[in-house]
Amino acid sequence: MEILDVARWQFGITTVYHFLMVPLTIGLALLVAIMQTIWHRTGDPKYLAMTKFWGKLMLINFAMGVVTGIVQEFQFGMNWSAYSRFVGDVFGAPLAMEGLVAFFVESTFLGLWIFGWDRVSKRVHLASIWAAALATVASAYFILAANSWMQHPVGVEIGPDGDPQLNSIWALLTNSTVLAAFPHTLAGSLAVAGTVLIGISAWHLARRHRHSPVDDPDRQVWHTSLRFGGWVGVAAFAAVAVSGDFQAKLMFDQQPMKMAAAEALCESEEPAGFSIFAIGDLSDPHCGNVSSVTVPALLSFLAEGDFESEVQGIEELVPAYQEKYGSHYPVDERLGELSGMPIDYVPSLPVTYWGFRLMIGFGVVAALGAAAGLWLTRGGRLPKGRWFAPVALASIATPFLANSFGWIFTEMGRQPFVVVPNPTGVDGVFMYTASAVSPGVSLGEALFSLVALTLVYAALAVVELFLLIKYARAGVEGVMRPPWQDPPADSDEGSTEPEKKDPDVLAFAY
Structure with missing residues (x-):
């Protein structure tokens, strides 16, 4: 076993683990912002309940995403210092x-949203969740811009030391690869x-409301949430x-070997x-x-985009790669x-071929589940x-699996490169994965960090x-006091004591 294998396993495990949290945080943040907007405009209490319930789950996931995301950048210096340089x-x-x-925008406004219930105006509070949600989207864009540069280097020139130097931040941020990856x-x-x-x-709904009346407030929260999720899905x-x-289509132009491997296409057709x-x-x-x-x-x-074009196969692409980038690693x-x-x-054909299909397959299953949910809950x-x-409940796993297999396909399919050469870019701007590993890290040190991080992530x-x-499981009652527990409007209960804040507001975050 080489340190390259251990370093790749470590980065793969931590990256896939972290990316389980990322899409849920981004998606829930946007949906919670929409829910609160509807409550703000209509005053409908079910949307307030939805905002608080789904917001609570979003915050748990956000906290765990921050913890696991920090490790990603640490690894650049731990096992991949040559790549970092x-x-x-x-x-x-x-x-x-x-x-x-x-x-920083995300964290600041998320804190304001958590602690701002009944402390700031409703408009400011609503603006804070939108600022946090849009900041999560912006964060994803900048990370994807960096990753897309690895898939398709643009906006650089070769410096005196032979390493790429950025000469156009605009080219990097408008890379065709990130413009495709971001909406996806x-x-x-x-x-x-x-x-x-x-x-x-x-x-x-199945546990509590199978026989509840249509106007039951709790049933309305879950029925509306299910319909909301179905339309979004x-x-x-x-x-x-x-x-x-x-x-x-971009991959066929930029990384033809990846797409040939995804199809196990040996001969051009x-x-x-x-x-x-x-x-x-x-x-x-x-x-x-x-x-x-x-x-x-x-x-x-x-x-x-047509039904007649030729697609190059692996046997034709290998000699072309060897001629352009060399047939042997440097000594x-x-x-x-x-x-x-x-x-x-x-690249590994089993990983790319089946990863591509599992990505599509789990996505299709999840889409059919969303459509079925809408159909079965139509008309109340x-x-x-x-x-x-x-x-x-089981279908919750399907889009997570689709996202994970998509990332595995994207990252494994570009091997043996960690920075893939741009076919129409500056010659020499590419890096083999084998050349990216930290030269001063021993196999034992890499194994120790792999085992330690895996155990910590398992605990998390x-x-x-x-x-x-x-x-x-706690449901709406876990974030909001039921209305029958509120003191009567004309009650003087608590008049001799300082006013107590309602303990329902995302109390776990305190």
Whole structure:
């Protein structure tokens, strides 16, 4: 085992773990802001209850996302210092913007929202949740801009030391790759939040309100939340499909090997069919014995927008990569066993092929679940079958899995590069993953940090799930005092004591 393998496993585990929190935070923050806006404009108490309940879950997830996200940047100095030196002149700007413009704004206004109930005006309080929600979106944009530069370097020139130097922040922030990735990620985040609304609301409706009258306030909260999540989910999954198609077309131009690997396309085809299911040994990088059940000409349409174009296969792309970027790694002791060895330009076919399909498959399942939720609750109805609530709860996992497999495909599919060469960009702006590892870190140190972080993250997962389940089960009563517990308007109860604040307002955050 080489340190490269350990460093990649560590970054992969922590990144996928962190990204479980990110889309839920982004999606819930936006939906909670919309809920509070509706309450502010209509005065309907069910939207106040929805704002407080879903806002509480959002805050739990936000706190855990901050804790796990900090480790991501620490790792650049821990296991990837060579990479940090290479990209430092480029990443400084977007990461500083993420920290100063987005994260501080997000934290400040989220604090104002938490502690501002009944302490600031309703308009200021509403503005604070919108500022926090939009800051989460801005934060995602700056992070995606940095990641997209790794997928498609732009706006740089080669400096005196041979490393890229940023010469246009505008080019970096308007990179075609980030312009495609951002709406895709945002739509995926809303899909996650919508599915969470559906699952938890369905559970509450089945548990407490199967025979409740239509005008029961608690039932209205959960029925409206389920419908709200359903509409958001359907719209978000449609946006995911459209933005995903745009991303795929960019990948065919920018990273043709990734898309060939995603299809296990060995030989070039004209037109090329889209593989539904592959049969054979995908572990063979030459995929010579792999056969697929395909939809004729669909891959050509995904690549070029027509049903006739040729799509290059792995066997044709490998010599082109070798000619342009070299056939062997440099002779360098820091590369370990890869020093001077032939470069394998074919990413892991099982990971890219099945990751791509699992991403699509789980997304489709989640979209169908959102549509089913809308259909079964139309006209004020409740789902009659006892199957819906457990299925809706289980479906919460599907958009999380779709997002995770999408990121795994994106990151694993660019190997052996950590910074992928831009086919039309500045020559020499690329970096092999094997060259990015910290030269001063031993295998034992990397293993220790891998085990330690994995154990800490496992403990954090237990804490997050415990808190989310606890407050999700508590329902509206966990964040708001039921109206029958309020003292009468003409009561002089408490008149001889200092006024006590209502303890219901997101008390766990204190």
